[in-house]
Amino acid sequence: MTRRVPKGSRHVLRVVRSRRFDFMLKHFISTVLLFVGTFVAVMLPAPRAHAQQFVEEAGTLESLYESRARSVLNSFLRPHEYTIVVSAELDQDQKKLKDYQDKMELQFIPGLPIPMDPQLVPATNDLHSMKNKVTIDLVLNTDVSPEKEALLKTVLTSKLHLNEEAGDAIKVSRARLPDGNVETPVQKPQVLPEFSWKTWGLIVLLALIALAGVVFWFNGRKNAKGEEEQEKPKREEFQPTGSRQPEAHASDDKSSEEAEQERLLARELTDLKDQLLFIVAQYPQIAAKTVSEMLNEQHEEDVIRVFEHLSWDTSRRIFDGISPRTWARLGLKVKERDSQPSTQDYRDSMSRVYRAILSRFLEAGAEKDDANPFGFLFRLSYHEKKQLLAQEPASSFAMISLFAEGEDLSSVMEVVPTQIQNDMLLEIARLETLPESTLVSVANSLKERLRAIKAAPSIFANGPSLAAKILRSYSPEKEIEMYNRMKNDDPASANSVRRIIAQFEDIAFYPGEMVASVMSLMDLEEISKAFFGVPTDIRGPVFSYLPPKRAKMIERDLETPGFNVSFSDMALARRAFCLKLEQVLKSRGQTLETVWQDIDVRLQQQDQSLKLVV
Missing domain, CATH: 1.10.220 (Annexin V; domain 1)
Incomplete structure (x- = not known):
């Protein structure tokens, strides 16, 4: 049994279906149109953007042609005698444009150099290949001669590589151009606009807020300080009796204790110094022997601290029994020090040295110095x-x-x-x-x-030492000249001087290993200059102590026919050798006098052996 729909209901249902169909149709059509529009926008090229890109590249090409043209025109005309406008037309080939853009992007890869001149960029060649034609409008001043106009047109055509058959053209016109000496009006700096009343109100409001914040901060800090002062007596009331020491006096007590300790150390050091000076003055030989033994037992630091506290001048005077070699060794130790001892260090060293001298005195007996007749x-x-x-x-x-x-x-x-x-x-x-x-x-x-x-005391002037100082104050060539004159006039004085300052002519007498050490501190050119003019029989034994390769290089320089050395250069190199020799001796704790004593012994032994052979 079918149910019949009333007539009014049937009409309403038809209307609803019609509206739903219309809504679906509109939705479908809008979706299709949106898809088609998106596809067209993505897949099809944008001619306006490409047209704009071609305009930019055309401007770049026009700038290149204009800079070249101005470089030519400035050679013939002054800048105010002409003006130039360049217009270029490009072949709108998308493939060539993309190749040009890709090459331009390669110029900005990190690590590659960027050419300062745009004309040197390799991509400029592609930009020139896109050119269809170039039109140059040259406006000359009225006072430019027609001959120069024709010349400029020819030179521009040649310089810019223009081809009239391809459409390139140079258009010359004349006009009255402004003079270059006309002063350009100076633009006045723009004055900042005045603030409105709203801006001023905001500024005043912000200032009042900042001021209120500062006042509240100071007030809070003051209240906190007052509360802390009120709480402090309360905390002290509940503190035990033994722990009520004020913290403010702790640092003062500590500093006073340190000052008192330093004062006691200084007094103790002064007492030890007086005792040491007394026993050294009474028994100088025992004191000198004790100090020498301490130096041999590697107690140099204690001795150096004692001598520093006594002052080096006083120490040299009261410990005159110490040898010069020992003083030289102490000098090297002082030079190598890199820290300053404290008062406690000086006190400990003074105590150790004093106890060592006192112990030696008690062992030897106070009368032993007097028991020695000499x-x-x-x-x-x-x-x-x-x-x-x-x-x-x-x-x-x-x-x-x-x-x-x-x-x-x-x-x-x-x-x-x-x-x-x-x-x-x-x-x-x-x-x-x-x-x-x-x-x-x-x-x-x-x-x-x-x-x-x-x-009847005498004053010892030490003439040889003074003469040696004067010789060394001369120039190198003057020193050689004066020493040779001294050898001829007074051989004994010259012999004394050669034992105080080194002379290059005595190189054959010095120990070979010492000479080798000196030459290791000099370069080959300086050695060659120093040995220039020295006979082979003298320099041969000296070079035997050098490495064979180094000796052969020096011999090759000396035997070269074109190797000539002036007298001043030779004297300067020989003085440098002597100074380095004295430096080596000082580093070893030796003196030139001790070296010559060994040389004298060696020469005497050679003379005795020759006498025995005879």
Whole structure:
């Protein structure tokens, strides 16, 4: 049984279906149109964008042609005598445009250099290949001659590579151009616009807010400080009695304790210094021997601190028994120091040195210095010893050596002539018994002579040392000249000077390893200049201590016919050699005098061997 729909309901249903169909149809049509529009926008090229791109590339090409044209025109005309306008037309080929853009992007890859001149960019060639035609409008001033106009047109055509058959053209016209000397009006700087009343109101409001913040901050800080002061007495009330020490006085107590400790250390150091000076003044030989032993036992730092506190001048005066070689070694140690000792360090070093001298004094006995008949001799200075022992025979030196040890014996041997030293060895070898009366007689004789010397003292000018300083103050060539004159006029003085400052002509006498060390500090050119003019039989043994390759290079320079050295250059190189030789000796703790003593011994042995052969 079918149910019939009323007539009114049937009409309503038809209307609803019709509206739904219309809505679906409109939705479908809008979706299709949106899809088609999106496809067209994505797939089809945008002619306006490409047209705009071609306009930009045309402008770039016009700028290139204009810069070239102006470089030509500026060679013939002044800038105010012409004006130029360039218009270019490009072939709108999308493939060529894309190739040009790709090459331009390659210029900005990180790491590649960017040409300063746009004309040097490789992509410019592609831009020129896209050119259809170029039109140049040249406007000349009325005072430019027609001959120059024709010349400019020819030169521009040649410089810009224009082709009239391809459509390129140069159009010349004339006009009255403004003079280049016309002053351009100076633009006045723009004045900032005035603030409105709203802006001023905002500024005032912000200022009031900032001021209120500052006031509140100060007020809060003041309140917090007042609360802290009120709470402090309350905290102290509940503190135990033993823990109520104010913290404010803790730092003051600590600083006062440190100051008191420093004061006690300084007083103790002063007392030790007085005690040390007293015992050294009473028994200088024991003190000098003790200090020498401490230096040999690697206690240099303690000795250096004591000498620094006493001052080096005072130390040299009271410890005159220490050898010059030991003083040189101390000087090198001082040079190598990189820190300043504290008061505690000075006090500890002073205490150790004083205890060492006191221990040595107690072991030896206070009377031992006086038991030595020649003890007074070892306390004399170098010049006093030299003056006192100048006329003594070898037998006296032999007796003195029996009562000298270590540094004392070395200080005596410094003033003994070489011949006396040889005879002294023979005298000592013949000694079997020595009467005490003989010792007393020699000692009394020396004491009498010493009293006479002190009664009429002499001033020692040390002439050779002064002459050596004066020679070294001369220029290198003047030093060689004056030393040669001294050798001819006064050989003895020259012999004394050569033992104070090194002379290059004595190079054959110096130890080979020492000469090799000096030449290792010099370059090949400087060595070649120094040995220029030295005979082969002298330089040959010296070069034998060098590495073979280095020696061969120097010999090759000296034997080259074109190798010539001026006298001033040669003298300068030889002085540099001598200075470096003295520097090497100083670093080893030696002196030139000790080197010459060894040289004298070696030469005497050679003479004796020659006599035996004969």
